[in-house]
């Protein structure tokens with residue numbers, strides 16, 4: 001086709017095509033960098049990540065198969081069968097064959113589950129999963145009785161929607177479970193003992209994140225995060241020990257930790273209350289309290305395994321809960337919108353129902369043995385997979401950073417020392 005004799009000034013005919021225009025030196029460098037990123041850096045990182053997570057990846061792929069082999073797990077479907085707490089199923093009994101429940105659901109009729117921090121986020125979602133799976137009784141522990149009652153009303157309505165006119169399997173006690181106050185914890189466990197003689201599933205879930213290390217808790221003198229996230233849960237577990245031992249099904253204690261537990265050098269066994277260390281910030285204190293959760297979970301397994309009680313740990317990756325908006329005190333006021341964003345950001349995060357699956361699997365999948373650590377497949381998000389420790393090592397004591405050399409190694413002796421330290425403050429022994 002012949003070109004027009006006088007093409008208009010704006011005509012594309014006169015514009016040099018992209019291919020023929022000479023690139024400036026800066027543009028050439030930019031392009032080279034982008035190429036380098038996609039051709040070299042990205043594949044190396046992806047391969048490294050896949051290599052580190054190979055075992056977990058294969059478990060996940062297995063879980064997608066129509067007939068899941070041992071090792072994979074799916075959340076059991078709702079079970080509307082009325083079940084009375086204390087009816088006493090055989091120890092370790094899982095779902096009955098042909099009941100429709102997923103293998104290893106552990107929804108035994110005699111089960112009594114206790115959840116701390118049950119009124120919101122992962123605690124509420126965990127209570128929902130346990131209630132819908134048909135566990136005998138789910139006892140909500142909250143620091144506000146009113147918030148607890150509101151949570152119960154929500155859970156009852158959801159179960160009634162699915163199951164019709166069934167008796168509620170969710171209970172709220174008449175006293176608050178405020179972990180800041182060890183006497184309130186004692187009053188709550190006394191109230192629980194009037195309601196049930198045994199506990200089969202204990203979820204140590206409640207937590208605060210990145211609040212200032214001072215003022216210290218007036219009762220224990222500890223930084224608030226170590227007090228609430230660890231010490232008060234130690235105290236509660238010690239108080240509920242007789243009820244755990246009486247459980248007709250093998251009792252399981254699940255401690256909620258965090259990816260933050262893996263931050264290197266946050267936990268100092270010789271200076272747990274930040275008196276000798278030059279810096280004590282709220283983030284470091286959160287990491288320390290979440291590492292304390294792991295050491296405690298391992299210590300519990302060492303001490304209670306012989307009684308047939310299994311202790312497991314779970315971390316929920318990044319779940320969209322009020323943990324961020326209610327806490328994260330290190331952010332200045334001007335950046336408080338980041339907290340709201342973190343609570344709602346849909347990218348690379350999970351809903352609280354998805355995040356709670358880690359601790360739910362740890363509690364009900366009877367093939368996951370005591371001492372295991374359940375985490376999301378891709379660390380922040382993903383299906384619940386069982387983290388594997390190195391040869392002869394507990395996954396709870398392993399530090400992810402150890403493979404790049406920044407790790408702190410923990411031994412059983414360290415864990416025993418930590419348990420003794422906790423006992424010294426709580427005044428109660430776990431054995």
Ligand SMILES: NC(=O)c1ccc[n+]([C@@H]2O[C@H](COP(=O)([O-])OP(=O)(O)OC[C@H]3O[C@@H](n4cnc5c(N)ncnc54)[C@H](OP(=O)(O)O)[C@@H]3O)[C@@H](O)[C@H]2O)c1
Nearest residue numbers: 117120121122143178179180206207258318319321322323
């Ligand atoms: N969300 C995540 O991405 C994430 C990641 C890693 C680990 N975690 C862990 O998951 C657990 C649950 O957090 P979440 O994300 O579900 O946050 P959340 O929605 O803020 O829930 C925290 C729960 O703990 C309760 N709580 C706080 N202080 C308490 C106290 N002194 N006594 C009794 N209960 C207390 C809260 O009660 P109120 O409602 O009364 O404040 C609330 O019910 C925490 O241990 C947290 O460290 C969460």
